[in-house]
Amino acid sequence: MEKPTFDLEKKFLKEGRYDFIAGIDEAGRGPLAGPVVACAAVLRSLPFQKGESDMWDLIRDSKTLSEKQREKAFDFIQENFYIGIGLCDHKTIDRINILEASFLAMKKAVSQILRIMDQELGIKDKDDQNLMILLDGNREIPNFSHSQRAIIQGDKKVKSISAASIIAKVTRDRIMLEMHEKFPDYGFDKNKGYGTKLHVESLKEFGPCEIHRQSFAPVKSWSMEHGA
Numbered sequence: 739m740e741k742p743t744f745d746l747e748k749k750f751l752k753e754g755r756y757d758f759i760a761g762i763d764e765a766g767r768g769p770l771a772g773p774v775v776a777c778a779a780v781l782r783s784l785p786f787q788k789g790e791s792d793m794w795d796l797i798r799d800s801k802t803l804s805e806k807q808r809e810k811a812f813d814f815i816q817e818n819f820y821i822g823i824g825l826c827d828h829k830t831i832d833r834i835n836i837l838e839a840s841f842l843a844m845k846k847a848v849s850q851i852l853r854i855m856d857q858e859l860g861i862k863d864k865d866d867q868n869l870m871i872l873l874d875g876n877r878e879i880p881n882f883s884h885s886q887r888a889i890i891q892g893d894k895k896v897k898s899i900s901a902a903s904i905i906a907k908v909t910r911d912r913i914m915l916e917m918h919e920k921f922p923d924y925g926f927d928k929n930k931g932y933g934t935k936l937h938v939e940s941l942k943e944f945g946p947c948e949i950h951r952q953s954f955a956p957v958k959s960w961s962m963e964h965g966a
Contacts, residue, residue, distance in 0.1 A: 742798050742893070742900045747781065750870050755884070757868040760822075760851060764840050764874075765800070765906040769931030770941070770957055771924065771950045772914050774831060776843035778822040778851040778871075779815065779898050795886025799893040799899045800907040812908045815901045820858070822851025823909060832953040841879050848884065874899050920946040939960040 747759040764776040794802065796811040798923055802813065815821070824846025826839040834842070848871065871886035873879065876894045878886045892899040919928035923944045929937045931949075938956055945964065950957045 739741050739796070739893050741895045742895050744897045746872060746889075746896050747898055755868075756870040758855070759870050759898060760848065760870060761892070761896055761900070761902045762844050762847060762871055762873040763893055763899050763906055764843060765838050765903070765910040766931070767840055768933075769951075770927075770928070770933045770937065770954050771828065771931035771947070772917060772947050773825045773827045774836065775906045775913070776840065776847040776907070777902040778824075778844070778856070779789035779824055779901040779905060780851060780869075781816055781901075782820060782896060784879050794897075797897055798906065800900070801893075803904070805911070806853040807853065808904055808911075809909050815905055817903050819898070820851055820855050821905055822847040822849070823856060823905070824848075824850065827853040828949050828951045831951050835953070836951075842864040843880055845882065846947065862898070870897050874903065878882040898961065917949055923947075953957040 740959055750756050750759050758780050760778045760780045762778050764774055764778060765771060768775040776845040793811070795817065800808055804872070814909065817842045824843040824845045828848075830842070850871075852869070869884055871879070871884050872892060873886060873888055874891070875888055876890050878888045890897065891894060893903040894900075914926045914930040918924075924940045925934070925936055931937075933956055941956055941960060945960060946952070946957045952958060952961060
């Protein structure tokens, strides 16, 4: 299994053009319900502290971790990274489409992390250009003023992106667990809104709830069939 490193962060910092490197990833593009959540993560200081190597090894692609491992890594990342979270709900996704909503969530995450770093470090607007964005995927964020680099399978290669992927995934999963309490018929505690067989069957039986994405095919099909 390929292990992510801080090599790219170190490379950009060594060039001297950037003072901070943020990894960005999102969770929740594919589900039929719930928000898309993005995270921006900036390492506070280069590791490692003695005895912490096992925890740093947990910071990898969130899809390779169990739920228990992600929860464990979540707290460690919060301690060692500045974290910004951005969210776009189902209504925004339906209005502007999931790709644009994902980009908007990423912009919100960057805005939040800059506010947090300003509070802790005194990072002012004039310093924003000292931030380099590394994001998972093959597309950069459009209409965005910061320097950025899209990295295919970045969550498997770049430690800061891996950290962002874990925070985004855990944050969204926790939201969907809360939604399960409100809408228990759809199994959100297990499927987190993804279109599993049982979820689709529940959708056919009960119809969509208020957090379903009306623009997504199974939900849209139900609405068209029932004139909703």
